[in-house]
Amino acid sequence: METALETLSRAELEAEVLRLRRSGAASDTAADTADARRQALFEAIDDGFCIIEFFDGPHGALSDYRHVEANSGYERHTGIAGIVGKTLRDIAPTEAEGWLALYGEVLCTGEPVRFEREFVTAARFIEVSARRVGPAENRQVSVLFRDITARKASEAALRESEALARDNVQRVQLALSAGAILGTWIWDIADDCLAADEGFAGAFGVEPGADLATLRVEALLQAIHPDDRPGVDAAIAARLAQPGPYRHQYRVRGRHGDYAWVEAVGRVEADEAGRAVRFPGVLLDLESRRAVEAERDRVTEELRRLTETLEQRVADRTAELMRAEEQLRQAQKMEAVGQLTGGLAHDFNNLLAGISGSLEMIGSRLAQGRFAEVEKYLAMAQAAGRRAAALTHRLLAFSRRQTLDPRPTDINDLVDGMADLVRRTVGPSIAVECVGAAGLWTALVDASQLENALLNLCLNARDAMPDGGRITIETANRWFDARAADAHEIPPGQYISLCVTDTGVGMSADVIAKAFDPFFTTKPLGQGTGLGLSMIYGFAKQSGGHARIYSEEGKGTTVCIYLPRYYGAGEAERDGGAHFSAGSGAAQAPGQGVVLVVDDEPLVRMLVVTALEDMGHTVLEAEDGAQGLRILQSDAAIDMVVTDVGLPGGMNGRQMIDAARCDRSATPVLFITGYAENAIIGNGHLEPGMQILTKPFAVGDLEDRVRAMLPGQG
Known part of the structure; x- marks a missing residue:
């Protein structure tokens, strides 16, 4: 009987179990016989099988189910022992709702389901199928579990093998296109005979005229570098034990006695019994690639050495370079952004070359006694150093890592103090109007950086109005609730806004979306670096606020900086050091502290x-x-x-x-x-x-x- 049952299909097994169960309930006389047959059938099925019965909760809805029957295969496939009599919430309380919904749908609709699931406790992949037992009023569903772990493993192994095969094919194709193949071989493992072409033979030092159809593997292996031989032997042995793709790099001695790096790429083929029988492959030339890598490493080390030397030279001149820092900051403030002309790597390499070259020329002129020319090269090194410092400052600004000195600040006073400078900078063709809000709150902000941001915005506004126009600088108190704050990407609360509005050409939606991106600019080459607005955005975010652009093409642009309100005690200040403590002792004479x-x-x-x-x-x-x-x-x-x-x-x-x-x-x-x-x-x-x-x-x-x-x- 068991032999016959084992040949039944899955659907036939399920149908037979259910038929026997119904027939057992139909006749008291045949009950024992039906139960015995059904039990034998249960145990003959290698798959796991159970019947679950639903029951209602306090409010009439399906709240749980109980396992009323199960065969021994159930435990083997799910890892759950003694399932009969247990409810779903007994064995899987955290997953109960999901299983109830799944099997409850089968009960209500009568539509069977089939799916795959990994049972971690049993370390197996199981295919689960479920169908309703009789009408819905019976409240029973049968569930069959089939172990598909082996199939899953085979599928994974096949995918891995196919991926490796594709990788090897791609490597061979690349090698062919690059002319990197030295030769090919086919090793008949059973006869221990290797056939190769002339290129392969030459790479292994085989003398011309040798029979290339009957080469001996052991003789060829003698040409491998002694340091690499153990690794090659181990790799070949491992692949012969488990056929599949092979790839290994080593050095081999050619006909002229010199060792060269090669890469062997092939695949060990197996017979039906899984024994390795054939090993074809190609030999790739690695010398060119190794030479390129060695040159790369040499150049990297040389650059590292030069950098260390350069740092020492720059350090020797640090005092002279720093004296011009304040002038550089003022120049940045007046010129708005500075003179970045390309990418960061390009700029830094130019700066380092200028400093290094100037210092080398200074050393050369000092050694030659040509002291009059030293000042020229010193000035060049100082200029490069100042430009490097300026570039770092810009990068820190838009990356929100610049050093800020926040103080309680009256922004109306700050705008009034900047008004004359703005008017002189933008020129007589542009009218400048300042509108300060009455009762403006105090902001906690770095005043000098805010001045720099305001000047940048006014210069951008000027450039947007080549034929003249009007700039309006306006302040206001703003209170953002949760919804408005979310739209402005800031926490809810009270803020001070500083807005600059122009009557210029305006921006499209695409330009607005990119305006705060570093190095994005709509100005002609050489007239802007694209760092101005990104610096303003980074400064606003680092100060705890935000920056927004409102614009319409042909009607002008408004850029607003939102800064958080300062709630601390004390008056807002513009003097950087006025409020600092003067120390505890008596006043010292100048230069005697x-x-x-x-x-x-x-x-x-x-x-x-x-x-x-x-x-x-x-x-x-x-x-x-x-x-x-x-x-x-x-x-x-x-x-x-x-x-x-x-x-x-x-x-x-x-x-x-x-x-x-x-x-x-x-x-x-x-x-x-x-x-x-x-x-x-x-x-x-x-x-x-x-x-x-x-x-x-x-x-x-x-x-x-x-x-x-x-x-x-x-």
Whole structure:
């Protein structure tokens, strides 16, 4: 009986089980016989089989089902033991709703379903089919489980094999097109005889005239480099044990005795019993590729060496380069964006070439005693350095990593102070009108960067009105609820808007969508870099606000900067250092203070220390936060601290100052930093007595800050 049952199809098995179940219920006399036959049938089916029966919940809807019958195959296929009598929520409470919906649909509609599912507990893939038992009133559904793990594994293996085969075919095709194939071979594994062409034989050092149809594999393997031979033997053995695609790289000695890199690509073929019988393949030339890679590595190392040398040379001239930084910033402010002419890599390579070449010419002229020409090359190096600093500043601006010094600011006062400069800059053909809102809230913002952004917007407006027109600069209080804030991509709350409107040519929707993208510009080549608006956008986002463009072609453009309202106490200020604490001691005579300098970069520390000593100050030095904190917690008299923010050793500059504030709360602190580290600002703004100076900085800027912050030095 079992043999006959095993030959039945899946549908026939299910139908027979259900028929027997119905016949068993129809006759009490034949009940035992039907049950016995049905049980035998259950156990004869290798597939898992069960019958589930639905029952209602408190409100009449189908809430669960119970397993009323199951064969032994059920546990084998699902990994669930003792299923009879258990409900769905007993065995899978987290997945109950999904199974109820699936099988409930079968019960209600009478439409059978079939799907595949991975049962993790049993580590198998199962094909599941379900159909209703009799009418819907019976509330029963039969479920059959069939193990398809082997089929899934075969399909995955086939896909992998096909992918490898495609990869090898592609590699051979590429090699053919590049002329990289040295030769071909076919190895008859049973006879241990290898047939090859002349190219393959020559690569393995086989002398001319040899019988290329009966080469011996062991003799050929002797030509492989001794260091590579173990790997080749292992790779071949592994592939002979499990036929399939083969690929390996090694060195082989040719007819002239020189070793050359090759790559063998082939496939071991098997007979019906799975034994390796044939191994065809091609031999590819790797020497050209290896040479290119070696040259690439050599050039990379050479560039690295040159970069290290260049950094040292640039460091030797840092003081001279930094003196022009303030002038460069002013030039950027007046020229709006600067003079980027290409991509970043192109610009930086040009700058490095200018600095490196100038320094080399300075060294050459000094060695030749031609001192009169040194100044020319020094000026060239300084100019390249200033351009590099400017480019870095722009990049930090639109990437929202520039160092900001936010202060409570009255934007109406800021606009009034900029009005005359804007009018002179845009020219007499353009009228400038300033409309300041009454009762304007205070903003927490870096005033100098906001001035720069305002000037940029006015210059863009001027360029949009070549025949003249009107620029309106307007401020307003804005309150954004959740919906409006979401549209403006900012948190809900109160904001101050600063808007610049022109009567120019306007922008299309496509241009507006790209206007804030770095390097996007509609201006002719050489008249714009595409960084202006992206810098403004980055500044607004970094300040906690946003920037938006409203425009219509032929009718003009409005660009608005939204800045969060400042809720702190105190009046808005325009003077950068007016509110800082002056220190705890009596006023010092100019140039007689004690300054602690903390910086882990020796060259920067040397520059700062030298500048302060030239001013007449006494200088204490520390190279990390821990060493600086020990000095601050000592009895040393310290009138001011100049510290980098990014310090090694697990304690940055801000953490060092915070740890020492309880003893030196009135000591002024000047942070010097190369970018906007989050560690500088703790609660949204700097505390009284703290200022920021951005690297690279001019020595004159450092001296001015020290004079302003030290008591009695102004």
